[in-house]
Amino acid sequence: MVKLSIRNVEKRFVTEDQKVHALSSISVEVQSGEFLILVGPSGCGKSTLLNIIAGLVKPDAGEVLMNGVPVTEPGPDRALVFQDGALFPWLNVRRNVEFGLRQKGVSKREASEKAMHVLDQVGLSKFSENDLHTLSGGMRQRVAIARALALEPEVLLMDEPFSALDALTREDLYVEIQELWQGRGATIVFVTHNVREAVTLGDRVLLLASDPGRLQGEFPVNILRPRHIEDVDVARTAQQISYEMKKGRIPFVGDASTPDLEPGEVV
Amino acid sequence: MFKRLIFFVALIGVWALIAERHVWDPTLFPSPWKVAETLWQNFRDGSLVHATAISLRRVLVGYSISLAIGVPLGVLLATRKWLEDTVGSLVSAFQSLPSICWLPLALLWFGMNDKAILFVVVAGSLVSITVAVQDGIKNLPPTYVRAAQTMGTPQFRIYTEVLLPASLPAILTGAKLGWAYAWRSLMSGELLFVSLGLGQMLMQGRDLADMSQVISVMIVIMSLGLLTDKVIFGSLERHVRRRWGLSIS
Numbered sequence: 001m002v003k004l005s006i007r008n009v010e011k012r013f014v015t016e017d018q019k020v021h022a023l024s025s026i027s028v029e030v031q032s033g034e035f036l037i038l039v040g041p042s043g044c045g046k047s048t049l050l051n052i053i054a055g056l057v058k059p060d061a062g063e064v065l066m067n068g069v070p071v072t073e074p075g076p077d078r079a080l081v082f083q084d085g086a087l088f089p090w091l092n093v094r095r096n097v098e099f100g101l102r103q104k105g106v107s108k109r110e111a112s113e114k115a116m117h118v119l120d121q122v123g124l125s126k127f128s129e130n131d132l133h134t135l136s137g138g139m140r141q142r143v144a145i146a147r148a149l150a151l152e153p154e155v156l157l158m159d160e161p162f163s164a165l166d167a168l169t170r171e172d173l174y175v176e177i178q179e180l181w182q183g184r185g186a187t188i189v190f191v192t193h194n195v196r197e198a199v200t201l202g203d204r205v206l207l208l209a210s211d212p213g214r215l216q217g218e219f220p221v222n223i224l225r226p227r228h229i230e231d232v233d234v235a236r237t238a239q240q241i242s243y244e245m246k247k248g249r250i251p252f253v254g255d256a257s258t259p260d261l262e263p264g265e266v267v
Numbered sequence: 268m269f270k271r272l273i274f275f276v277a278l279i280g281v282w283a284l285i286a287e288r289h290v291w292d293p294t295l296f297p298s299p300w301k302v303a304e305t306l307w308q309n310f311r312d313g314s315l316v317h318a319t320a321i322s323l324r325r326v327l328v329g330y331s332i333s334l335a336i337g338v339p340l341g342v343l344l345a346t347r348k349w350l351e352d353t354v355g356s357l358v359s360a361f362q363s364l365p366s367i368c369w370l371p372l373a374l375l376w377f378g379m380n381d382k383a384i385l386f387v388v389v390a391g392s393l394v395s396i397t398v399a400v401q402d403g404i405k406n407l408p409p410t411y412v413r414a415a416q417t418m419g420t421p422q423f424r425i426y427t428e429v430l431l432p433a434s435l436p437a438i439l440t441g442a443k444l445g446w447a448y449a450w451r452s453l454m455s456g457e458l459l460f461v462s463l464g465l466g467q468m469l470m471q472g473r474d475l476a477d478m479s480q481v482i483s484v485m486i487v488i489m490s491l492g493l494l495t496d497k498v499i500f501g502s503l504e505r506h507v508r509r510r511w512g513l514s515i516s
Contacts, residue, residue: 087414090435131509
């Protein structure tokens with residue numbers, strides 16, 4: 001069953017000194033329960049696409065359908081986990097997780113019970129009354145995930161949620177997020193620029209190229225779960241994708257962004 | 268704390284020593300004991316308490332008006348581009364006007380009464396509160412609002428449950444600044460025309476050539492300012508800093 005349908009989405013930005021063609025006629029279908037990864041170099045429009053799905057950014061043309069209904073505004077059925085967490089420092093851990101539930105009109109007691117339940121799932125029930133600044137970066141990002149999960153969204157959107165964390169914390173979270181996803185059967189759209197991360201987590205990896213932002217390739221990942229980032233199969237698939245990614249970039253003498261190619265590699 | 272105590276004891280000691288030696292005319296340079304005596308006398312006959320009550324009432328009313336207008340105005344200026352371009356530029360123009368410059372206008376409009384003084388107090392504190400709230404909200408990470416939107420927060424609640432609490436540290440700074448301005452404006456206003464209050468008591472000391480009264484009233488004004496700054500705003504700030512994790516303690 002198709003959960004999300006992205007149809008001919010087009011987006012341009014005009015900044016003071018340049019025009020950016022962020023997305024050029026992108027069409028993607030996301031199946032219900034799928035773990036989809038959008039990967040690509042910075043500037044390829046992957047985060048823009050995620051924000052369009054979230055309803056935070058309006059496309060210039062095209063549309064996003066969820067369960068066949070056009071997305072017009074942000075909503076708790078498409079919870080978004082931000083790169084920096086975007087947690088509220090004036091609330092403690094539990095109240096952060098309760099925030100979205102309270103907006104839905106859930107009673108105080110029920111919201112609190114639900115919050116404690118999801119905090120337990122991410123292993124933070126002991127810290128429910130802590131202020132945010134007492135937590136480590138990894139713990140804070142777990143709170144951000146708990147806040148999104150508490151809303152029981154049909155689609156969970158994640159915008160480079162682990163990119164600011166250290167490698168060890170990240171590996172723990174790869175395992176946790178796979179377990180949470182398998183336990184819930186939710187649909188996840190996950191944005192990253194890290195190809196190995198993409199292969200570790202995704203059922204399917206979409207490679208985006210920049211300027212204009214467009215689909216460059218599609219890679220189904222059929223490696224047994226739970227996967228780890230050092231698995232040989234993960235590394236092999238990641239290499240394929242990296243190779244495709246490099247092909248999509250036009251080398252230019254003197255351009256600092258030119259990828260380092262191995263000797264003998266064909267451009 | 269101990270260092271501070273020693274410092275003030277030494278300061279009073281030097282003061283007493285100079286006064287004892289009659290370096291200057293004692294009517295112009297009274298001893299600390301004389302000032303303390305006047306302070307105690309004015310306290311006992313109720314004149315000091317009365318004047319303090321009048322001044323505090325004025326500053327509290329004026330300051331409350333400034334907060335009630337300044338906070339919402341700051342929020343609006345920060346979130347409506349067209350308001351910022353229009354009203355915002357007027358606000359910054361007013362910011363460069365010392366509040367006492369409003370007094371002639373206030374006297375013509377309201378006459379020599381409490382309303383004129385209140386007007387000056389509001390004019391002195393409103394702008395600084397507005398600007399602090401505006402800056403506080405404009406400097407927030409945009410992801411706060413986006414996060415709230417993705418959780419289905421209605422527009423009005425984004426103001427009350429995200430923008431306001433998120434900018435609380437900045438609002439507190441503005442409120443503190445606003446209080447300082449309100450207090451200064453009130454004193455200048457009270458000094459300039461007969462009005463009861465601490466400012467007038469200070470001026471009365473001058474008219475009677477009673478330096479001990481001048482100094483004792485100055486000490487009261489300073490103490491009240493310090494008290495609100497350290498005790499009230501200090502504890503509020505400590506609370507906010509602890510929650511936000513801004514302090515290292």
